[in-house]
Amino acid sequence: QQPVQSPQAVILREGEDAVINCSSSKALYSVHWYRQKHGEAPVFLMILLKGGEQKGHEKISASFNEKKQQSSLYLTASQLSYSGTYFCGTEGSSNTGKLIFGQGTTLQVKP
Amino acid sequence: NAGVTQTPKFRILKIGQSMTLQCAQDMNHNYMYWYRQDPGMGLKLIYYSVGAGITDKGEVPNGYNVSRSTTEDFPLRLELAAPSQTSVYFCASSYPREEQYFGPGTRLTVT
Numbered sequence: 001q002q003p004v005q006s007p008q009a010v011i012l013r014e015g016e017d018a019v020i021n022c023s024s025s026k027a028l029y030s031v032h033w034y035r036q037k038h039g040e041a042p043v044f045l046m047i048l049l050k051g052g053e054q055k056g057h058e059k060i061s062a063s064f065n066e067k068k069q070q071s072s073l074y075l076t077a078s079q080l081s082y083s084g085t086y087f088c089g090t091e092g093s094s095n096t097g098k099l100i101f102g103q104g105t106t107l108q109v110k111p
Numbered sequence: 112n113a114g115v116t117q118t119p120k121f122r123i124l125k126i127g128q129s130m131t132l133q134c135a136q137d138m139n140h141n142y143m144y145w146y147r148q149d150p151g152m153g154l155k156l157i158y159y160s161v162g163a164g165i166t167d168k169g170e171v172p173n174g175y176n177v178s179r180s181t182t183e184d185f186p187l188r189l190e191l192a193a194p195s196q197t198s199v200y201f202c203a204s205s206y207p208r209e210e211q212y213f214g215p216g217t218r219l220t221v222t
Contacts, residue, residue: 002153030208041201042154044210055210087153096161097142097205098169101153 005102020105022088024069031071032089115214124192132187134202143185147198192221
């Protein structure tokens with residue numbers, strides 16, 4: 001049931017782009033994306049809902065393919081502050097906010 | 112707003128001891144969650160609640176108990192602590208199908 005994220009880790013230079021993928025074997029209602037820096041709590045990036053609605057407050061874009069139960073997070077023109085571990089959390093049909101998180105993708109942005 | 116607060120920040124328990132991790136939020140969120148995060152791993156849902164008096168099990172509930180008597184508070188009880196419960200515990204809260212706000216975490220070591 002745990003969604004699978006790929007890649008597990010990626011190293012970028014400032015200004016480069018990256019894509020992080022999240023894939024589930026179950027039908028999804030929504031996908032959440034969070035970033036966590038070492039020793040800190042996860043911070044919300046974006047929610048993608050079935051039907052196409054998106055909610056987020058950072059300059060990061062993402063997509064959600066409902067038929068394939070897949071989501072991708074697009075990090076463009078990366079900055080040093082983008083470094084951290086990215087987690088996707090998937091929600092099934094129940095309206096409980098119950099998220100199952102992936103194992104994480106570690107992103108390191110170098111100068 | 113203080114957001115989501117957790118106490119204590121750190122705790123060392125001996126095997127077999129019990130303790131309660133406190134979590135409070137001042138955002139009037141109905142939904143609250145408890146996660147654990149083992150080193151280098153993703154977040155695992157322990158218990159969640161959709162409102163006062165309503166709780167349900169997550170992925171890894173064994174060895175834990177919760178109660179939700181008010182909207183603001185969602186304590187997590189550890190009974191008979193075991194080394195396998197050594198982890199970082201995060202509490203979070205949200206409105207339905209909105210971003211989850213995480214507390215700063217409690218780092219627990221069981222020896």
